[in-house]
Amino acid sequence: MSEVSVVLLRGINVGGRNSLPMAELRAMLEGLGAEDCRTYIQSGNAVVRGGVEAETLSDAIAAAKGFRPHVLVLHLDTYREVLDACPFAAQGQADGKSVHVYFADGTPQEPDAQTRALATGTETLAVRQGAAYLHAPDGIGRSKLAAKLDKALTVPVTARNWTTAQAIRALAEDIA
Structure with a gap:
């Protein structure tokens, strides 16, 4: 069973800037090898099974969309600990x-x-x-x-x- 991670993007879909539809985010995550990709609302929240590197996702968004958001990837255990x-x-x-x-x-x-x-x-x-x-x-x-x-x-x-x-x-x- 692959590890579950929480992916948090900063500063997307805010005030009409840095537009990234969640369907595109899920497709990018899947293209990077993540599975069971799910997103929550339009502000850059995703959960995935499998490894995703923050820098790799940020690079993929920059290549596809022309802006580079800060990406934070937390393993589910770490996310739980923070909450x-x-x-x-x-x-x-x-x-x-x-x-x-x-x-x-x-x-x-x-x-x-x-x-x-x-x-x-x-x-x-x-x-x-x-x-x-x-x-x-x-x-x-x-x-x-x-x-x-x-x-x-x-x-x-x-x-x-x-x-x-x-x-x-x-x-x-x-x-x-």
């Missing part, structure tokens, strides 16, 4: 759009005091080994902390809200 480590899981269960998981490609750094000071009175941030977690009950659309968090963590990250992260987990569990 299980979320200190705001209970809040995410109550309101899945209030909790955001920033999946990191490397070890994220704690943001400096100036960046942390951007948090509103309701926002809470936690940084762990492979992710950062933001509880923003008032939403992240106007959050100054969320706007600066990508750079403050010092490694490439891609964020998903709790609802989306759990839906991806369910897809992956289904093919595991």
Whole structure:
């Protein structure tokens, strides 16, 4: 039985830029040897059986579409660990759009005091080994902390809200 992986792309199908239909993403993944490819919504979330290299997929997208998204490939066990480590899981269960998981490609750094000071009175941030977690009950659309968090963590990250992260987990569990 092949290993199951979660594939997360950053910055596709956002604001009419970097368009990549999910049918094309699935075809690219299959062309790279992945099996049982499934995608979730249009923002670059896939689960696959078999190995896929992040750089190889990014190269394939660049060749076919003319832009190179950052690609993060996590083995299902690692993906589970990141979600299980979320200190705001209970809040995410109550309101899945209030909790955001920033999946990191490397070890994220704690943001400096100036960046942390951007948090509103309701926002809470936690940084762990492979992710950062933001509880923003008032939403992240106007959050100054969320706007600066990508750079403050010092490694490439891609964020998903709790609802989306759990839906991806369910897809992956289904093919595991």
